[in-house]
Amino acid sequence: MINKEIPINILKRYINEFAPIIFIILDSEGKIEAINDYTNRLFGKNIIGKSIDKLLVQYHQKFSIGDLANSYESECMLNIYTQDKGTQTYQFHFFKYDSKIIVFAHLDVDEIQMLSNEVMSVNQDLSNLSRELTKKNVELKKANEKIAELTRKDPLTDLANRRFFNERLEEMVSLSQRKSQPLSLIMTDIDNFKSINDKYGHDAGDKVLKTYADLMQSFVRTEDLVSRFGGEEFMIILPLTTPEDAYSVAERIRITLSEKDILENGVKITASFGVCTLNPGENIESFVKRVDTALYKAKESGRNKTVISG
Amino acid sequence: MINQDLYEEYFQHLLQGNRAACTKIVQNLLDKKVDIKSLYVNLFQKSLYKIGELWEYNKITVAREHMVTALTESLMSMVYPYLFEISTSKEISRKALISCTANEHHQVGGKMVADIFEMQGWDTHFLGANTPTDHMLSYIHEVKPDIVGLSLSVYFNLPSLKNELEAVRTDFRNIDILVGGQAFKWGGTALLKKYPGTTYIKSLDSLETQVKEIS
Numbered sequence: 001m002i003n004k005e006i007p008i009n010i011l012k013r014y015i016n017e018f019a020p021i022i023f024i025i026l027d028s029e030g031k032i033e034a035i036n037d038y039t040n041r042l043f044g045k046n047i048i049g050k051s052i053d054k055l056l057v058q059y060h061q062k063f064s065i066g067d068l069a070n071s072y073e074s075e076c077m078l079n080i081y082t083q084d085k086g087t088q089t090y091q092f093h094f095f096k097y098d099s100k101i102i103v104f105a106h107l108d109v110d111e112i113q114m115l116s117n118e119v120m121s122v123n124q125d126l127s128n129l130s131r132e133l134t135k136k137n138v139e140l141k142k143a144n145e146k147i148a149e150l151t152r153k154d155p156l157t158d159l160a161n162r163r164f165f166n167e168r169l170e171e172m173v174s175l176s177q178r179k180s181q182p183l184s185l186i187m188t189d190i191d192n193f194k195s196i197n198d199k200y201g202h203d204a205g206d207k208v209l210k211t212y213a214d215l216m217q218s219f220v221r222t223e224d225l226v227s228r229f230g231g232e233e234f235m236i237i238l239p240l241t242t243p244e245d246a247y248s249v250a251e252r253i254r255i256t257l258s259e260k261d262i263l264e265n266g267v268k269i270t271a272s273f274g275v276c277t278l279n280p281g282e283n284i285e286s287f288v289k290r291v292d293t294a295l296y297k298a299k300e301s302g303r304n305k306t307v308i309s310g
Numbered sequence: 311m312i313n314q315d316l317y318e319e320y321f322q323h324l325l326q327g328n329r330a331a332c333t334k335i336v337q338n339l340l341d342k343k344v345d346i347k348s349l350y351v352n353l354f355q356k357s358l359y360k361i362g363e364l365w366e367y368n369k370i371t372v373a374r375e376h377m378v379t380a381l382t383e384s385l386m387s388m389v390y391p392y393l394f395e396i397s398t399s400k401e402i403s404r405k406a407l408i409s410c411t412a413n414e415h416h417q418v419g420g421k422m423v424a425d426i427f428e429m430q431g432w433d434t435h436f437l438g439a440n441t442p443t444d445h446m447l448s449y450i451h452e453v454k455p456d457i458v459g460l461s462l463s464v465y466f467n468l469p470s471l472k473n474e475l476e477a478v479r480t481d482f483r484n485i486d487i488l489v490g491g492q493a494f495k496w497g498g499t500a501l502l503k504k505y506p507g508t509t510y511i512k513s514l515d516s517l518e519t520q521v522k523e524i525s
Contacts (some may be wrong), residue, residue, distance in 0.1 A: 115371075120376045121439070124417055128438045131421070135397075135428075142398050192361040218450075301510035 022080075022090060022105035025097075026052060033100070042082050046061045055080050062210065078105070154228040155207060157213035165227035165235055172239055173284050181277040184189075184246035186236040188216075188253070191270045191303040193232040196263075204263055211262045212271070219253050243277040243308055250275050250306045258304060272298040276309035311344050312352040325370075327377050329384070336385050340418050346393055346429060350422050351514050354382055358418060362492065382418060386425075393428055400431025403525055407455035409437040409446050411462055413469040419491050420461030426514055427459075430486070432520045443477050450482060457486045457524075462493040468501065475505045 013201045016036045023036040032048050039047075039048060043055060056078050075093050090105040101174075152164040162167070165228055169185075176183035190196075197205040207233065216234065225237040238246050250273040258270045274294030278287055295310040302308070317337065323331035338351055363376050364370045408424040410417050417439035424436040435453050437446060450458060460480060462471050471489070478487060489502055490511040498509045511517045 116373055116376060120380065120415070122349045123380045123383065124439050125386060127380075128417075128421075128436060131436065134387070135394045136389065138398055139392035254463055 001236050006047065014147045020106065022103065024103040026101040026103060026177060030100040030101070040079075042084075048075045058228070077108075081193065082298065085299075094308040095267065149263055154209070157210055157228050159213050159217070160225055160227035162227065162229055165229065165237070167227050168227075169235075169237055169284060169288075172237055173278060174268075176239070176278055176282070179239055180280070182203055182242050184241040185287065185291045186238065186246055186250050187276075187295045188234050188236070188250070189273050189295060189299070190232040191299075196267075198270065200263060200267075202263075208269055211260070212269075215257060215260070216253055219249060219256070241277075243275060246277065247306060247308055254304065254306055270304035272303050273306040274309065275299055275306060311342060312340065312348060315498060317353065317356065324357055324372075324378055324381060325374075326375060327374075327381060329381055332381060332385055333388070334390055340388065340392060346373070346389060347426065347514065349389065350425070354386065354418070354514045355514065358382060359492075361485075376517055379416075379418060380456070383421075385481075386418075386421065387494045389414065389425075393425055397428040397431055402431040403433070404457075404525065405432075405433045405435070405455040405461060406457045406459060407435045407437070407450060407453055408431060408459040408461065409449075410439045411455070411460060411467055411474050412442050413440060413470050414462055414464060415439050416463035416492075417461070417462055421513060423459050423461060423488075423490065423511075423517060426517050427457075427521055428520075430525045432521070432525070443474050446474070447481055450485070455485070458482075458489040459490070462491040464488070465493045465498065468493065468498050469481050472501060474507060479505055479507075486509065488517075488520075 020040045027033045064065050077089055079087050079089050079093050092105040095102045118160040166257050229235045237303045262269055274291045276291035290309040294307045298305040298307040320335050344507050364376045406427040407419050410420045424434040427434045487508040488511050502508045
């Protein structure tokens with residue numbers, strides 16, 4: 001105590017009742033004789049009469065309370081375990097008092113502060129890392145969606161490409177066979193497309209392809225798939241569609257196209273159509289071959305026509 | 311969407327460290343498509359300011375302040391999938407670098423600033439708490455941001471901010487600098503006049519307005 005004495009009864013009361021300090025008196029045999037309120041709250045009254053070793057998690061073999069108590073300088077860090085707080089490190093001091101030993105112990109506050117700061121900083125790093133990772137994940141997801149779209153789409157017309165057409169046709173053929181439902185295909189080809197390119201240039205050719213693609217899209221249902229099959233060749237998959245209905249879809253597209261002035265120069269653009277409906281048990285190759293043959297017949301018989309495969 | 315009752319409920323759970331209850335409140339708001347800036351300002355920021363006040367008046371320990379901050383940061387992580395969804399759909403190809411000054415251990419404010427930029431489609435780089443000046447300078451060299459934002463929460467760290475401003479101005483004459491944070495509630499903005507191209511931002515709302523203008 002520096003300069004001023006504190007009345008002993010106040011000090012006693014503080015240590016006994018309020019202070020977060022372990023205060024234990026050991027008898028001459030090293031058994032616990034008395035404890036303060038804080039120790040009671042930590043361990044309960046039934047530690048009285050027991051050896052102090054019972055409170056410690058790690059009891060060092062060479063640890064001798066007697067030796068420690070003989071030196072005023074001595075202090076040691078010991079882990080204690082309680083139900084409420086788990087394992088905690090306390091700084092212990094032992095003092096000899098007549099035949100008894102007095103034990104004081106307190107939590108190392110500086111160490112707790114240091115640990116708390118360390119935990120805080122680790123937590124901040126983790127939280128920043130999680131921010132960074134979430135950002136990268138969302139970017140990756142978007143990039144993947146973009147790639148998936150690119151692998152499905154024809155860049156000029158924005159229609160499905162041939163690869164996606166093949167995937168979808170395979171699914172639809174298998175589904176239609178299993179459910180015995182009608183599935184139709186329309187194959188269409190712009191008439192004399194090469195001469196449009198030659199006469200009016202490739203930009204005009206591209207415009208015709210794009211306009212025709214949009215026109216076809218506007219005539220089909222959401223479940224149908226319009227795709228660019230080759231240069232000026234297109235395929236339309238029509239699930240749950242009879243040959244008659246597929247024919248009338250093709251005819252509507254054909255007539256609308258022939259009435260349009262796409263190049264705004266009075267030149268009429270037309271297309272030919274093959275229509276075909278899947279036969280029971282038929283495979284994809286045969287299905288596609290039949291629609292191709294129907295289109296060929298439409299071209300052979302003078303173009304700007306729709307032919308149903310027999 | 312965030313009324314006084316909901317705020318009070320959230321604040322009590324937060325103060326008790328009841329993670330599950332806080333998570334539920336935030337998730338409910340996200341499910342209802344709460345405006346993210348409003349979630350930041352009216353729930354996260356408002357509660358942290360209150361916690362700071364309680365700490366200043368010795369009503370809570372620093373350990374509790376840490377716990378509440380850590381909990382808030384983990385709640386912010388719940389917002390990120392939504393935030394970056396908004397951000398990547400805007401893609402304006404401008405970059406912001408946000409950093410806390412050296413010795414500044416409070417990072418939530420700076421992170422919210424980075425997130426406000428992110429919501430306007432900026433690509434942000436957030437360097438976190440206690441970033442050493444040389445580390446920040448090399449990051450600016452590498453990332454080449456359009457704007458640098460410096461966050462300061464504790465008034466006593468003003469000298470660090472001064473060092474940082476000098477260092478950034480020496481190496482990068484033309485880069486725009488934004489400064490803000492709780493430190494300035496006690497003044498100190500006069501210091502910024504010495505550094506041209508440096509703007510003091512007083513709140514997340516005014517930051518949002520400013521970012522929208524320059525986006």
